[in-house]
Amino acid sequence: MIQDLLLNFKLAYKNIISAGLRTWLTITTLAFAFLLILFFNSLYTGWEYQGVKDQIDWEFADGQIIYKEFDKNDPFTIESGHHQMIKNENIAPVLIRQGNLYPQGRMLPIAIKGIPANQSIVKLPTHLFHESKEEFPVIIGEAMATNNHLKKGDKILLRWKDKNGTFDAKQITIVGIFHTNVPTIDMGQIWMDIDLLWKMTGLEKEASYHIVKGNYNHELKSQWRFESQQDLLKDFISMVEMKKGSSAFLYIILMFIALIAIFDSQVFSVFKRQKEIGTYIALGFTKKRVTLLLTIEGAMYAILATIIGSLISIPLISWLGVEGVTLSSKEQSQQMGITIGEKLYPMLTSKLLFSSIFWIILLSTIVSYLPVRKIAKMNTVDALKGKK
Numbered sequence: 390m391i392q393d394l395l396l397n398f399k400l401a402y403k404n405i406i407s408a409g410l411r412t413w414l415t416i417t418t419l420a421f422a423f424l425l426i427l428f429f430n431s432l433y434t435g436w437e438y439q440g441v442k443d444q445i446d447w448e449f450a451d452g453q454i455i456y457k458e459f460d461k462n463d464p465f466t467i468e469s470g471h472h473q474m475i476k477n478e479n480i481a482p483v484l485i486r487q488g489n490l491y492p493q494g495r496m497l498p499i500a501i502k503g504i505p506a507n508q509s510i511v512k513l514p515t516h517l518f519h520e521s522k523e524e525f526p527v528i529i530g531e532a533m534a535t536n537n538h539l540k541k542g543d544k545i546l547l548r549w550k551d552k553n554g555t556f557d558a559k560q561i562t563i564v565g566i567f568h569t570n571v572p573t574i575d576m577g578q579i580w581m582d583i584d585l586l587w588k589m590t591g592l593e594k595e596a597s598y599h600i601v602k603g604n605y606n607h608e609l610k611s612q613w614r615f616e617s618q619q620d621l622l623k624d625f626i627s628m629v630e631m632k633k634g635s636s637a638f639l640y641i642i643l644m645f646i647a648l649i650a651i652f653d654s655q656v657f658s659v660f661k662r663q664k665e666i667g668t669y670i671a672l673g674f675t676k677k678r679v680t681l682l683l684t685i686e687g688a689m690y691a692i693l694a695t696i697i698g699s700l701i702s703i704p705l706i707s708w709l710g711v712e713g714v715t716l717s718s719k720e721q722s723q724q725m726g727i728t729i730g731e732k733l734y735p736m737l738t739s740k741l742l743f744s745s746i747f748w749i750i751l752l753s754t755i756v757s758y759l760p761v762r763k764i765a766k767m768n769t770v771d772a773l774k775g776k777k
Contacts, residue, residue, distance in 0.1 A: 399435035405686050405693075406736040412690070415650040419694035419749070420701070422643035426745055428703045428773075429636050431735035432714065437629040438736055440570075440728040441622055447571045449621045450510045454480065454599040454613050459571075467500070467597070472612050479603050481508040484586055488549035490579070492537060500578040501549060503586030510602045513574070514567050518582040522567040525585065530575025531568045541566050546578075552591040570730040580659035597612075625728060648756045649692075651687050678760050687757020691750045699742070706737045 396564040405412045445451075455461075459470025466765070468484050474482040483504050490497040506518035518526050525547070534540060541563055569575055587593050602617075609615060673680070713732030 397578060402680055402689060405689050415424075415654055415690050416697065418650050419647040419690060420698040422647045423450070423638075423644055423695055423698035423749055424702045424705075426640050427698070427737065427742065428706060428735065429639070430741055430745070431635065431706050431710075431737045433629055433633045433636070433734055434738060435710065435734045435736035436729065437626060439734060440625055443730070444625065444728055445569045445618060447510050447601060448511060448574050448600075450600045450602055451550075452601040452605060452615060452617045454601060454605070454615050456597055456607065456612055457612055459485075459597045459599075462727055464500075471592060471595045471597045472595050473624070475599055475609075475613065476624070477599075477605075477607065479510075480599040480601050480605070481505050481510045481552045482583060482599050484590075484592060484595055485591075485597045486586065486590055487545055489706055490537075491537060491546040492543070497537060498577070501547070501586060502578055503582050504580060504600075506582040506584070508600075510600050512567075512569070512582060514565050514582070514769060517565040521562070521564040523564060525559050525561040525581070526564040527579045527581045528559050528565040528567060529579050530564055531566055532572060532575045533577065533579075534563075534566045536576075539563060539566075539648050540573070549589060551589070557589070571728050573728075591629075601758065628727070644752065647754060651753055652756050652760060653689050654690070655683065655687050655705065655757050658719055666740030680758075683761040684758045687761075688750060688754040690757075693752030695746045695749055699746075703737065704744075705728060706735045706741060709735045710737070 456472045456474075458466060460466045464487070467487055471484060481504060483502060486501045486503075488501045504513065504515055508517045510516055514528060517528055531537065532618060539545070543563045544560050545563070546558055547561045548556060550556050556689055561581075574580075583596075587595070605615065638747055644744055711734075713734045715732050716729065
């Protein structure tokens with residue numbers, strides 16, 4: 390049984406190689422489809438990995454404890470969305486207030502965010518608050534600075550409202566500009582020491598939410614809710630998965646073209662190689678075995694295509710995973726609140742590679758079998774004569 394199967398593979402290999410140009414055109418089409426499928430899926434996988442890592446490092450850490458009346462997506466909850474902070478060395482409180490900047494005679498509505506200067510839970514360079522000798526030091530993101538023509542050392546008038554609704558204004562100094570791929574901590578906001586913000590607003594020891602380091606197992610009061618990394622990253626991961634789904638149309642078109650080429654080759658085999666099929670039967674091959682032989686020929690196209698495609702795609706995607714793929718629409722994406730870097734670094738996982746190989750070989754085998762089923766109904770004498 391095993392010897393017969395090995396013989397079938399040898400015959401199938403010799404048959405498709407002897408077909409010449411037609412074989413290599415089919416293999417090239419299938420290998421190209423395989424390469425593009427791997428590339429785009431690797432690109433989305435790399436974007437997801439990079440985006441998740443950036444958001445954990447810069448914004449979410451191991452989770453957040455959020456005041457129940459505060460909604461990050463609703464600016465109308467900022468005014469009342471704060472409560473007495475939770476005291477714990479593994480969490481960093483963040484207080485958000487609304488204000489206006491007046492750079493170069495313009496009015497710029499912003500969110501004022503306070504965070505402890507000595508925190509090390511997220512990558513925000515809050516140590517600059519203590520290092521600065523300015524009275525009101527703040528840090529901003531690179532996108533915020535670029536879009537509003539701000540730079541390090543600029544002194545700008547800031548107006549805010551305290552807990553009693555009284556407006557006040559002071560001149561702040563930009564002591565640092567940080568680079569991040571996470572627009573939700575960059576666009577339209579400034580960061581300052583939470584002690585300074587408490588003093589400015591009179592909201593002593595108040596926080597809108599807390600950033601958590603490690604596992605937080607303490608019981609929370611009814612005013613607070615805990616959101617895990619998975620909860621906070623859910624929207625981003627869903628968006629990437631949606632993008633992957635929208636690319637499936639391209640994969641279907643490419644696979645359809647490649648599988649049509651295999652189907653055509655198999656139809657040609659049945660109608661143009663009837664004398665050869667009759668000879669196999671005359672030599673003792675059963676019709677089922679001839680059907681298996683021609684099905685293996687079709688599957689062999691996919692096997693050779695995935696080998697060639699892997700030899701090209703693995704080094705190519707590995708190189709791009711180091712060099713990155715430069716994007717031209719980063720600014721537009723970040724303005725829409727999408728976490729994305731200047732470059733995307735494709736990530737080819739073994740699961741993605743082997744699942745792609747499996748589906749391509751499986752589909753090719755099924756498409757190969759459909760035309761050769763006619764052999765079971767073929768008359769042996771007519772086949773030897775080459776009659777259709």
